[in-house]
Amino acid sequence: MKIFHHKGMAITHHYQVSFTTTQRVVYAMFVFYLCILKFDEMKHISIIIPAGNSIIDTIIAPYNLLIMANTYYRRIHKSDKAPFKIDLVGLSEDPVQYQKLFSVTPTTTIYKVEHTDLIIVTAISGNLEKEIKNNAAYIPWIKKQRIENDTEIASLCKGAFLLAETGLLNGKSCSTHWTAQNQFVNRYPKVNLIPEKIISEDNGIYSSGGAYSFLNFMLYLIEKFYGREVAIRCSKVSEIDFDRIDQSQFIIFSGQKEHRDEAIKEAQLYIEKNFNNNLNINEIASMVNVSSRSFLRRFKKATSNTPMEYIQRVKIEAAKKKLEAYTLNIQEVMYDVGYSDEKAFRNTFRKYSGLSPLEYRKKYNREMAFAAI
Secondary structure: OEEEEEOOEEEEEOOOOOOOHHHHHHHHHHHHHHHHHHHHOOEEEEEEOOOOOEOOHHHHHHHHHHHHHHHHHHHHOOOOOOOEEEEEEEOOOOOEEEOOOEEEOOOEEOOOOOOOOEEEEOOEOOOHHHHHHHOOOHHHHHHHHHHHHOOEEEEOOOHHHHHHOOOOOOOOEEOOOHHHHHHHHHHOOOOEEOOOEOEEEEOOEEEEOOOOHHHHHHHHHHHHHHOHHHHHHHHHHHOOOOOOOEOHHHOOOOOOOOOOOHHHHHHHHHHHHOOOOOOOHHHHHHHOOOOHHHHHHHHHHHHOOOHHHHHHHHHHHHHHHHHHHOOOOHHHHHHHOOOOOHHHHHHHHHHHHOOOHHHHHHHHOHHHHHHOO
């Protein structure tokens, strides 16, 4: 028995004797023709319409960008057929109201979509635990589409919580809004969260960072599914930055204190009040009456950072605020936050902000910004 595989179909032929050359050519042409028919089918994109609280922009903007991509794809390729059918998929066909002001009417429901090629999990907001329950019916549907149809899935902002509930992110990398990273890590310890990235991709599962970084993420998806030429055209017409993949410069580090380890909270507060001094981790551990080994383990578990990483992040956040507010030179800022090695300071600053100290000051210091005009 000979089986020829193509995505979504298998062609089986039973034979007991060898094919002649002519038979092989005819059979190959037949398989090729079937493949063309398969590829010529319009593909399907599902944009989820969450129940409860959502960020409506993560529904409207992706829909409009994908409609635009369809238009430019047809124009570039001189085709009268759009490559994707785009549906707004709800739990019912009833309009969903957000913020008591705006409503979105689904074009179909999860109960009618048997096969989709890409699911965009839009952002939920507010009480995330409550919103996950409000949207629980989506979870088995997303999982079924992935397992049965090899559907690709993309979450926007805090939509990553709904995607993570499926278990499909376990062992994979993921991004979400940086303000929710501690809650995400605690709830989904099997997921590799990358808080500084606005774009994560792992074997057909994608996720974006926070807020309007989903616009850059949508260009990434458009490039992947429609081609770079279409993505660049959408970027220019929509005036959205292309190839931006990092949200480090937007992160405001306020310390991860959403835990119940009081000794570690005491250590955190001490670090935040004394960051510009030479801090010794063993001395801090002794101060809170915890052995050094246990302190390292508990600190990492509570904050998702080692004590040294935490000290670095506190120092860099202080440096960022000085660069935003004052016109001090880089060396003055460096010394003020407790660094004496300029190279170490610059490397650590870039690690946590995605920019050099000079680049950060030019971008976020008001006086510097006006001076550059």
